[in-house]
Amino acid sequence: xxNCFRQIQVLSIATYFLYGISxxxxxxxxxxxxxRLISTHMLNLRIFDFQYTSDRFDPDYKHPEFExxxxxxxxxxxxEHQWFFNWHYHQTILSNYANFYSRNPYRRKDYVxxxxxxxxxxxxRFGMNKDPIDHICIHTTDIMKQSIDKxxxxxxxxxxxxxxxxxxxxxxxxxxxxxxxxxxxFEKLIQLLQYTSxxxxxxxxxxxxxxxxxxxIQQNPLTRLVSEINMIxxxxxxxxxxxxxxxxxxxxxxxxENLTINLFGKDLEPIGHFLLSKPNNxxxxxxxxCITKQRHDLMITLKILLESKRHLRDYILKLIDRKLYLWCExxxxxxxxxxxxxxxxxxxxxxxxxxxxxxxxTRVPYLQCSHHPHQILTDFRSFYYDTALSSTIPQFMTLLExxxxxxxxxxxxxxxAPLPVVIDVAKKLDSL
Numbered sequence: 001x002x003n004c005f006r007q008i009q010v011l012s013i014a015t016y017f018l019y020g021i022s023x024x025x026x027x028x029x030x031x032x033x034x035x036r037l038i039s040t041h042m043l044n045l046r047i048f049d050f051q052y053t054s055d056r057f058d059p060d061y062k063h064p065e066f067e068x069x070x071x072x073x074x075x076x077x078x079x080e081h082q083w084f085f086n087w088h089y090h091q092t093i094l095s096n097y098a099n100f101y102s103r104n105p106y107r108r109k110d111y112v113x114x115x116x117x118x119x120x121x122x123x124x125r126f127g128m129n130k131d132p133i134d135h136i137c138i139h140t141t142d143i144m145k146q147s148i149d150k151x152x153x154x155x156x157x158x159x160x161x162x163x164x165x166x167x168x169x170x171x172x173x174x175x176x177x178x179x180x181x182x183x184x185x186f187e188k189l190i191q192l193l194q195y196t197s198x199x200x201x202x203x204x205x206x207x208x209x210x211x212x213x214x215x216x217i218q219q220n221p222l223t224r225l226v227s228e229i230n231m232i233x234x235x236x237x238x239x240x241x242x243x244x245x246x247x248x249x250x251x252x253x254x255x256x257e258n259l260t261i262n263l264f265g266k267d268l269e270p271i272g273h274f275l276l277s278k279p280n281n282x283x284x285x286x287x288x289x290c291i292t293k294q295r296h297d298l299m300i301t302l303k304i305l306l307e308s309k310r311h312l313r314d315y316i317l318k319l320i321d322r323k324l325y326l327w328c329e330x331x332x333x334x335x336x337x338x339x340x341x342x343x344x345x346x347x348x349x350x351x352x353x354x355x356x357x358x359x360x361x362t363r364v365p366y367l368q369c370s371h372h373p374h375q376i377l378t379d380f381r382s383f384y385y386d387t388a389l390s391s392t393i394p395q396f397m398t399l400l401e402x403x404x405x406x407x408x409x410x411x412x413x414x415x416x417a418p419l420p421v422v423i424d425v426a427k428k429l430d431s432l
Contacts, residue, residue, distance in 0.1 A: 031072035206239040250282040
């Protein structure tokens with residue numbers, strides 16, 4: 001066992017303790033004990049990634065025993081290894097917490113817990129601007145404004161509070177958004193998403209409509225804008241969801257590919273029927289469904305529903321780690337088996353926009369689509385990528401033929417190639 005520990009280079013530990021339930025937790029923040037263990041058995045350790053959370057601390061009172069323990073992590077041993085730490089108290093509606101965590105300015109890039117910092121010497125001695133922060137977790141806004149320049153590299157954001165975030169720091173770089181506020185309304189989410197057009201992964205605790213109806217939310221001009229510009233493909237909802245909210249979700253995130261939800265048994269059949277029904281443009285790219293509730297009757301119900309959907313040719317239904325997973329094919333609708341529907345519906349779009357989609361996978365502001373722009377963007381990108389990623393040379397060569405300057409001039413604003421030319425190339429693809 002000692003030989004195994006000597007090979008360890010990265011040690012990551014996250015602990016959470018409930019007062020009165022968990023055993024004595026002081027040993028987890030015993031700096032002397034950790035120093036002896038590392039010096040004796042982990043001589044090759046490079047990264048000490050540590051997080052300790054306990055709910056027995058009221059921020060309105062001092063806790064000298066806790067502060068004495070964590071202050072020992074500021075000794076010469078920890079400084080020589082360049083392992084730095086921070087701690088703070090945090091108050092919520094349900095409980096009060098103390099957080100103690102490592103902050104390695106040269107190696108750690110995972111995330112930083114950002115809260116109202118206590119008056120301790122590490123807050124000023126090791127400035128947060130040295131951390132290569134990738135993930136921001138926000139519990140309070142008290143000192144956010146003085147830290148705008150600390151988050152230049154952040155791409156992941158987790159919110160525990162509700163406030164006007166875009167006025168504090170730019171959100172354009174965010175690719176993953178997690179909302180853990182217990183009262184964060186869906187309307188506020190829409191307002192936030194107008195500034196986070198690059199987010200592809202969204203996690204919500206629940207969908208709260210309050211006095212709004214799904215129909216009124218969808219009719220809102222801002223909602224329509226967000227539906228067109230957002231690039232969200234992966235959505236997770238922690239609390240139970242209804243059919244009405246699923247329909248709202250798919251309407252606003254029509255490019256969704258992976259959906260994770262929780263539901264009551266009675267809602268599985270109507271939700272499953274809606275998600276698996278074809279044609280349904282709002283779920284056309286959905287290929288993965290996860291239900292975070294282990295119940296055998298749910299699997300039986302879903303299996304019966306799948307067998308009734310004859311258009312589903314290939315699917316996999318499995319229970320993994322107490323969760324029910326469904327993977328199924330999500331084909332792009334075509335006309336005469338050759339061409340994506342939207343390419344025929346919108347033959348007058350510019351090839352400069354098409355070029356950018358193929359080369360960068362992103363939409364551009366000068367794209368001028370007269371109807372349903374998100375439809376053609378997604379279809380055209382899938383049409384190219386599915387062919388370009390093919391393992392056969394003939395298919396790739398056909399793709400190049402389709403993009404030949406004689407037929408379609410990239411980096412220009414002329415229309416796509418004439419429809420007969422496009423269909424002719426598509427026929428060749430279909431015959432390969």
